[in-house]
Amino acid sequence: MYNKTISELARGLRAGDFSSVELTRTYLKRVSSFNSGLNSFVTVCEEQALQEAELADQRLKGGHTSLLAGIPIAHKDIFCTQGIKTSCGSKMLDKFVAPYDAHVVSQFKQAGAVMLGKTNMDEFAMGSSNENSFYGPVRNPWKESAVPGGSSGGSAAAVAARLCVAATGTDTGGSIRQPASFCGITGLKPTYGRVSRYGMIAFASSLDQGGPMARTAEDAAAMLQVMAGFDGRDSTSAEAAVPDYSATLGDDLRGLRIGVPKEYFGGGLDANIEASIQLALNEYVSMGAELVDISLPNTHLGVPTYYVVAPAECSSNLSRFDGVRFGHRCSEPKDLEDLYKRSRGEGFGAEVKRRIMIGTYALSAGYYDAYYLKAQKIRHLISDDFRAAFNQVDVIMGPTAPSTAFGIGEKADDPVTMYLSDIYTIAVNLAGLPGMSIPVQPVGGMPVGLQLIGNYFEEAKLLNVAHRLQQETDWHSASPAGFE
Amino acid sequence: MQWETVIGLEIHAQLATKSKIFSGASTAFGSAPNTQACNVDLGMPGVLPVLNREAVRMAVTFGVAINAEIGERSVFARKNYFYPDLPKGYQISQFELPIVGKGEVEIELDDGVRRTIGVTRAHLEEDAGKSLHEDFHGMTGVDLNRAGTPLLEIVSEPDMRSAKEAVAYAKKIHQLVQYLGICDGNMQEGSFRCDANVSVRPFGGPLGTRAELKNLNSFRFLERAINIEVERQIDLIEAGGEVVQETRLYDADKDETRSMRSKEEANDYRYFPDPDLLPVELDADLIESIRAAMPELPEAKRKRFSEAYGLSEYDAVFLTSGKDLADYFEQAAKVAGDAKLTANWVMGELSGSLNKAGLGLAESPVSAEALGQMLLRIVDNTISGKIAKQVFEAMLAGEGGADQIIEAKGLKQITDTGAIERVVDEVLAANVDQVENYRNADEKKRPKMLGFFVGQVMKQSKGKANPQQVNELLLKKLSA
Numbered sequence: 001m002y003n004k005t006i007s008e009l010a011r012g013l014r015a016g017d018f019s020s021v022e023l024t025r026t027y028l029k030r031v032s033s034f035n036s037g038l039n040s041f042v043t044v045c046e047e048q049a050l051q052e053a054e055l056a057d058q059r060l061k062g063g064h065t066s067l068l069a070g071i072p073i074a075h076k077d078i079f080c081t082q083g084i085k086t087s088c089g090s091k092m093l094d095k096f097v098a099p100y101d102a103h104v105v106s107q108f109k110q111a112g113a114v115m116l117g118k119t120n121m122d123e124f125a126m127g128s129s130n131e132n133s134f135y136g137p138v139r140n141p142w143k144e145s146a147v148p149g150g151s152s153g154g155s156a157a158a159v160a161a162r163l164c165v166a167a168t169g170t171d172t173g174g175s176i177r178q179p180a181s182f183c184g185i186t187g188l189k190p191t192y193g194r195v196s197r198y199g200m201i202a203f204a205s206s207l208d209q210g211g212p213m214a215r216t217a218e219d220a221a222a223m224l225q226v227m228a229g230f231d232g233r234d235s236t237s238a239e240a241a242v243p244d245y246s247a248t249l250g251d252d253l254r255g256l257r258i259g260v261p262k263e264y265f266g267g268g269l270d271a272n273i274e275a276s277i278q279l280a281l282n283e284y285v286s287m288g289a290e291l292v293d294i295s296l297p298n299t300h301l302g303v304p305t306y307y308v309v310a311p312a313e314c315s316s317n318l319s320r321f322d323g324v325r326f327g328h329r330c331s332e333p334k335d336l337e338d339l340y341k342r343s344r345g346e347g348f349g350a351e352v353k354r355r356i357m358i359g360t361y362a363l364s365a366g367y368y369d370a371y372y373l374k375a376q377k378i379r380h381l382i383s384d385d386f387r388a389a390f391n392q393v394d395v396i397m398g399p400t401a402p403s404t405a406f407g408i409g410e411k412a413d414d415p416v417t418m419y420l421s422d423i424y425t426i427a428v429n430l431a432g433l434p435g436m437s438i439p440v441q442p443v444g445g446m447p448v449g450l451q452l453i454g455n456y457f458e459e460a461k462l463l464n465v466a467h468r469l470q471q472e473t474d475w476h477s478a479s480p481a482g483f484e
Numbered sequence: 485m486q487w488e489t490v491i492g493l494e495i496h497a498q499l500a501t502k503s504k505i506f507s508g509a510s511t512a513f514g515s516a517p518n519t520q521a522c523n524v525d526l527g528m529p530g531v532l533p534v535l536n537r538e539a540v541r542m543a544v545t546f547g548v549a550i551n552a553e554i555g556e557r558s559v560f561a562r563k564n565y566f567y568p569d570l571p572k573g574y575q576i577s578q579f580e581l582p583i584v585g586k587g588e589v590e591i592e593l594d595d596g597v598r599r600t601i602g603v604t605r606a607h608l609e610e611d612a613g614k615s616l617h618e619d620f621h622g623m624t625g626v627d628l629n630r631a632g633t634p635l636l637e638i639v640s641e642p643d644m645r646s647a648k649e650a651v652a653y654a655k656k657i658h659q660l661v662q663y664l665g666i667c668d669g670n671m672q673e674g675s676f677r678c679d680a681n682v683s684v685r686p687f688g689g690p691l692g693t694r695a696e697l698k699n700l701n702s703f704r705f706l707e708r709a710i711n712i713e714v715e716r717q718i719d720l721i722e723a724g725g726e727v728v729q730e731t732r733l734y735d736a737d738k739d740e741t742r743s744m745r746s747k748e749e750a751n752d753y754r755y756f757p758d759p760d761l762l763p764v765e766l767d768a769d770l771i772e773s774i775r776a777a778m779p780e781l782p783e784a785k786r787k788r789f790s791e792a793y794g795l796s797e798y799d800a801v802f803l804t805s806g807k808d809l810a811d812y813f814e815q816a817a818k819v820a821g822d823a824k825l826t827a828n829w830v831m832g833e834l835s836g837s838l839n840k841a842g843l844g845l846a847e848s849p850v851s852a853e854a855l856g857q858m859l860l861r862i863v864d865n866t867i868s869g870k871i872a873k874q875v876f877e878a879m880l881a882g883e884g885g886a887d888q889i890i891e892a893k894g895l896k897q898i899t900d901t902g903a904i905e906r907v908v909d910e911v912l913a914a915n916v917d918q919v920e921n922y923r924n925a926d927e928k929k930r931p932k933m934l935g936f937f938v939g940q941v942m943k944q945s946k947g948k949a950n951p952q953q954v955n956e957l958l959l960k961k962l963s964a
Contacts, residue, residue: 080530098529198532199531200530201530206759233532319566320527322568325527336568336624364752365754
């Protein structure tokens with residue numbers, strides 16, 4: 001049952017082959033069997049999930065139409081959930097129970113989806129390995145000693161291990177796509193503004209975007225259908241109409257122009273990964289697509305630009321965690337300054353502190369122009385690179401990450417090497433474009449992700465291009481040993 | 485040495501929107517602590533600000549009224565600092581691109597001299613909450629009801645040269661924002677707050693180091709604080725000292741300013757554009773529609789009052805000093821049908837009795853309509869001006885409307901010629917000697933002597949006889 005896709009499960013639920021309660025029990029059982037090893041869930045909501053499943057069964061009998069009705073999913077613990085702990089992977093929010101639901105969470109509730117629980121993540125979404133969680137590292141289902149990627153590592157591992165049908169994630173510099181690549185699943189970061197950020201705890205406001213993590217492009221389309229759309233509570237939410245993402249799945253790819261940026265190949269890219277990517281590109285050629293060599297000349301500026309913009313925004317966004325109204329408060333503060341210093345000093349982990357320090361520095365009087373303002377200018381250059389490319393091509397493809405999942409602890413002491421694992425994904429956030437990662441041929445038994453980048457609001461096109469490959473190949477259906 | 489004072493003001497006007505600038509919570513004053521603070525105001529994780537359009541409209545209205553450049557594109561920025569009553573750890577304000585740019589206002593001083601004061605900019609921002617240090621036994625309480633209330637910060641050029649000019653400018657802005665209906669101007673409740681940047685220099689010399697004065701919550705304190713600060717700076721310099729750039733708090737009880745924090749202790753606010761809010765882009769049509777809907781401004785109203793109502797310059801200035809007063813006058817005058825009479829009553833009896841009772845116009849026990857109705861009874865000869873004062877007293881005491889009081893107290897003027905004639909005859913018969921004297925007197929002395937007979941008739945009629953008729957009858961009978 002747990003290898004079925006959302007549409008297969010939806011059919012089964014409607015045919016009465018099984019109920020949502022049965023389906024939910026199946027997944028809860030898997031969570032209880034496997035989570036202690038994987039550590040992909042921070043919170044499991046057994047009781048509430050079963051209640052939601054019962055409700056979904058009633059609604060299904062009443063002819064509820066959403067494809068997600070009765071489907072067990074999980075939310076990254078960055079999305080606020082009313083009455084349920086929302087930790088953001090931090091000691092700061094270890095005891096924080098949100099007083100409201102994030103827009104994304106209420107969308108899934110309305111659709112009748114069942115929330116199994118909240119998934120582990122790098123603290124405040126800052127990290128590429130999930131080692132920066134207050135709740136400990138998540139393990140990669142494909143190899144226990146490897147990281148699942150980050151920051152949405154808990155969601156990626158849970159989906160890959162079939163502990164939930166699909167999950168939500170967020171992506172600020174690659175946090176959906178890189179873990180999707182490392183765990184062999186399908187992840188989509190939508191266009192900035194496509195999914196409301198209301199109730200999604202902010203890391204870097206101009207880059208953060210929520211999106212689906214699933215086993216297939218078809219499932220990702222069903223998930224995105226629920227998540228996407230205008231929300232008046234988020235001023236950066238787009239008013240553009242939401243298409244039916246499932247309707248265009250299966251469209252023919254003949255004549256599709258695929259841009260292959262030279263900057264995404266060579267350099268630090270693992271040769272075996274390059275071969276896997278090439279294999280996938282050849283599949284597209286055989287489906288009638290055309291490969292076009294393109295250049296994104298400012299690619300090398302992506303990581304340094306990102307590490308000015310994102311820390312600058314996070315240094316301000318995380319100021320609200322001051323021990324005054326919610327979150328961790330130090331014991332027996334002797335005065336206000338002590339309250340601030342110790343509450344924040346104790347509540348935040350090392351990587352979060354590092355980024356707050358970098359960001360505070362970058363915004364300081366006398367440095368603002370040299371760092372933040374300059375980074376914003378480079379952002380425009382990076383966007384212009386993509387704009388020029390999309391005059392020539394329909395989608396851009398390349399690797400999602402330069403390597404397969406690395407070992408836990410391998411890069412933990414070297415932040416810059418860690419930052420470089422997002423080298424191919426970061427520019428997409430800086431430009432605000434939609435990007436996907438889908439599994440292609442593994443290397444050494446570990447998953448490899450192909451990154452697809454689309455023009456603004458062309459999620460439907462990306463989903464179809466991904467779906468077509470998944471119809472022609474079965475890389476996406478591989479399941480990690482022990483979790484089949 | 486002769487010293488020249490240089491003053492610039494920063495005025496925070498709380499905009500009269502129903503809800504907050506970035507959330508849907510109410511802005512009403514005086515509710516129980518933290519009952520008007522929603523998740524957005526509390527800075528909960530994950531919440532986002534959404535700009536209140538009405539606040540934008542109000543800011544643009546102000547900009548248009550002072551002939552300012554309106555920023556077609558303005559940007560909200562975060563001002564970062566930690567304080568318990570600042571929930572997000574930053575205040576959303578505007579920094580590089582404010583909504584209102586350079587403008588100017590004209591002030592008039594007591595001696596009639598007019599001066600133009602430059603407005604550097606006016607920008608939108610959110611207010612912080614309040615830290616309460618009393619009643620918490622050594623701890624601090626935080627009330628976030630005020631957090632997120634929209635403010636328009638109006639920054640002047642350092643164009644003022646005396647405390648009096650500063651007060652005239654502050655009053656002018658105070659009058660203007662109320663006329664525009666964008667701020668209630670209540671200084672006690674903090675809806676209108678002034679900070680003053682004060683420095684001194686030898687006449688015509690380069691600008692001196694300034695001190696910023698805070699806690700000036702009345703025009704009187706503003707004037708007082710500037711004057712003592714100027715004295716302090718001059719004394720300091722003349723004693724060989726140096727003014728340091730700092731923020732100083734005015735203490736009205738001790739009548740002194742004292743240092744709050746120096747420049748060195750000032751925060752680096754790390755301003756940067758708020759990524760949660762899009763730039764505000766105003767199209768020309770919106771600005772034009774605001775211009776077209778602009779209410780009558782004080783200057784225009786004053787001109788109209790003197791021309792349309794034939795009021796003196798003094799009366800017109802007085803009656804247009806506040807929009808509420810001008811509206812009151814116009815409404816009463818419309819009912820009464822006599823603008824000059826209404827002006828005299830509004831400026832005289834009404835203002836006098838409200839002042840005595842310590843009431844504002846809004847709390848007046850006599851509405852404009854009611855005053856107009858009473859004045860109408862003077863105009864149509866139902867009562868005399870003298871009796872009217874009696875009626876007005878009764879109205880103030882809440883005894884009802886003018887007609888009701890006139891009826892109940894039998895104050896209706898006697899206009900029946902026969903009745904008045906009887907009283908006149910009685911008076912003349914009782915004062916034969918005075919009648920004789922009058923008739924023998926010189927023409928020039930007669931008017932004064934007539935007063936005696938008028939007084940007697942009015943006394944006999946308990947003031948109710950129509951004075952004009954009494955006069956006419958007496959003249960006729962005395963000259964017969």
